[in-house]
Amino acid sequence: MSKIIEGLKYSDTHEWVKVEGDIAIIGVTDFAQKEMGEITYVDCPDVDDEVEKGAEFGALESVKAASDLFSPVTGTVVEVNEAVVDDPKLVNDDAFENWIIKVQMSDVSELDALMDASAYKAFIKE
Amino acid sequence: MDGEIKKTCLYDRHVALGAQMSPFAGFDMPIQYAGITQEHLAVRNRVGMFDVSHMGEIFISGPDAERYINHIFTNNISGYKPGKILYGMMLYPNGGCVDDLLVYREFEPDHFLLVVNASNIEKDYDWMLKNCTGYDVRIDNQSDAWGQIAVQGPESEKTVLEVLALDCAKPLAFYEYCNAEYNGHRLIVSRSGYTGEDGFELYATLQDTVEIWDRLLKAGVQPCGLGCRDTLRFEAGLPLYGDELSEDITPIEAGLGIFCKLDKAEFIGRESLVAQKELGVEKKLVGIEIFDRAIPRHGYPVELEDGTQIGEVTTGYHSISLDKSICFALVKPQYAALDTELFIRIRKKVFPGKVIKKRFYETKYKK
Numbered sequence: 001m002s003k004i005i006e007g008l009k010y011s012d013t014h015e016w017v018k019v020e021g022d023i024a025i026i027g028v029t030d031f032a033q034k035e036m037g038e039i040t041y042v043d044c045p046d047v048d049d050e051v052e053k054g055a056e057f058g059a060l061e062s063v064k065a066a067s068d069l070f071s072p073v074t075g076t077v078v079e080v081n082e083a084v085v086d087d088p089k090l091v092n093d094d095a096f097e098n099w100i101i102k103v104q105m106s107d108v109s110e111l112d113a114l115m116d117a118s119a120y121k122a123f124i125k126e
Numbered sequence: 127m128d129g130e131i132k133k134t135c136l137y138d139r140h141v142a143l144g145a146q147m148s149p150f151a152g153f154d155m156p157i158q159y160a161g162i163t164q165e166h167l168a169v170r171n172r173v174g175m176f177d178v179s180h181m182g183e184i185f186i187s188g189p190d191a192e193r194y195i196n197h198i199f200t201n202n203i204s205g206y207k208p209g210k211i212l213y214g215m216m217l218y219p220n221g222g223c224v225d226d227l228l229v230y231r232e233f234e235p236d237h238f239l240l241v242v243n244a245s246n247i248e249k250d251y252d253w254m255l256k257n258c259t260g261y262d263v264r265i266d267n268q269s270d271a272w273g274q275i276a277v278q279g280p281e282s283e284k285t286v287l288e289v290l291a292l293d294c295a296k297p298l299a300f301y302e303y304c305n306a307e308y309n310g311h312r313l314i315v316s317r318s319g320y321t322g323e324d325g326f327e328l329y330a331t332l333q334d335t336v337e338i339w340d341r342l343l344k345a346g347v348q349p350c351g352l353g354c355r356d357t358l359r360f361e362a363g364l365p366l367y368g369d370e371l372s373e374d375i376t377p378i379e380a381g382l383g384i385f386c387k388l389d390k391a392e393f394i395g396r397e398s399l400v401a402q403k404e405l406g407v408e409k410k411l412v413g414i415e416i417f418d419r420a421i422p423r424h425g426y427p428v429e430l431e432d433g434t435q436i437g438e439v440t441t442g443y444h445s446i447s448l449d450k451s452i453c454f455a456l457v458k459p460q461y462a463a464l465d466t467e468l469f470i471r472i473r474k475k476v477f478p479g480k481v482i483k484k485r486f487y488e489t490k491y492k493k
Contacts, residue, residue, distance in 0.1 A: 037146070037158065037161065037162065037353075038161055038162060038163055040419070040421070040444050041419050041420060041421055041444065043420060043472070043473060043475075056473070058473075059473060061420075061421045061444070062162075063162040063163065063353065063357060063443065063444070063446070064157070064162060064353050064356070065423070066421065066423055066473075068473075
């Protein structure tokens with residue numbers, strides 16, 4: 001069973017969002033890291049890059065494949081988790097602890113379209 | 127393919143071991159058990175085993191068998207002694223590749239075993255039948271009757287001797303095989319593999335394959351999935367049909383010309399290869415290293431500094447044994463020289479790299 005945390009928002013492309021004011025902290029779900037296997041590389045945008053809801057903002061690479069990361073919100077990257085870039089396996093160790101980017105949202109109402117924990121749990125049908 | 131996914135004789139074992147299963151070449155195959163890195167390193171450092179029962183076994187016999195195989199096969203089996211194995215390809219007349227395969231010369235005169243890729247069994251068998259007119263041969267596709275386990279790694283000889291008591295394995299050099307008996311059935315002990323390490327491929331009945339697997343597992347041999355089979359073969363510079371060879375890629379383009387004996391009187395595709403040798407090729411397979419941890423994948427563009435695309439990645443990984451991001455790529459031949467500076471586009475970014483030798487990892491075959 002994959003871990004799912006209450007109080008977070010979830011996308012159908014398996015990103016999670018933790019909201020702190022107008023900042024969205026974005027990572028991938030435990031389900032996603034399990035599907036991918038050992039993560040060996042994190043391809044991240046730079047601080048000040050714009051990201052758009054539903055658009056690719058980077059990728060995670062496992063030994064065998066690359067999986068695109070899609071932004072659940074629109075806004076500006078304000079921070080990149082350098083610890084994860086330096087040691088991608090942290091995402092395998094704890095996908096919720098080890099966020100990937102923080103985005104200053106330009107439209108907080110976009111969050112309404114995301115799933116809550118119980119909807120995401122149903123979505124992955126484990 | 128009729129859409130029905132096939133299972134090898136070891137399917138239940140994979141499921142019981144908790145393997146991550148995925149369709150490959152029409153079979154539901156284990157991708158990994160413990161993790162690709164762990165399995166890869168087990169093969170490099172100790173010993174691992176792979177279920178490769180999906181591979182195809184086609185037996186060819188008859189008075190014209192040798193002449194027929196030389197007609198459809200790029201390498202030259204004439205003069206090859208019983209117990210020897212030869213690698214080569216079957217080609218279309220235009221030089222494109224039907225498949226790459228192994229030919230085993232059997233101890234019985236005029237008998238051969240051809241081992242082909244799982245994804246190509248039906249296509250190969252049809253090709254063989256289509257091209258046998260005028261040859262007195264029997265072509266027998268026994269793929270469904272044989273299981274196969276590849277035992278690979280520096281401890282593979284010790285393993286087959288101590289765990290399976292296959293004494294005939296010891297004197298074999300790489301690309302030689304012997305016949306053993308197991309439960310009264312034939313067991314083919316082939317010193318060969320697809321990892322760059324010493325190793326054995328054991329062809330047995332389905333039931334015996336399961337028994338052999340269980341004995342190896344009990345002895346502590348690491349089960350290994352197709353995930354690390356690909357990382358291992360890639361590091362060893364070995365091509366995979368579908369990536370480095372295909373109906374659109376000739377062996378000359380793939381750098382496999384040494385397995386094509388153009389001095390043979392004839393074989394299907396020979397004229398096209400001769401022409402390619404004389405006139406040059408449009409693309410050539412190279413190794414490329416990029417100076418970053420980003421990973422070049424199949425299909426990613428290879429570019430010059432000004433953004434002109436000059437080729438495409440065929441396979442790429444962050445190499446587990448070498449800790450470098452490397453790939454095979456097909457590029458225009460003028461950019462194939464060692465140390466040529468090239469760039470690979472990975473999503474939105476472009477990474478500089480250079481052409482390096484295709485055999486990324488030094489193979490350790492038994493001479």
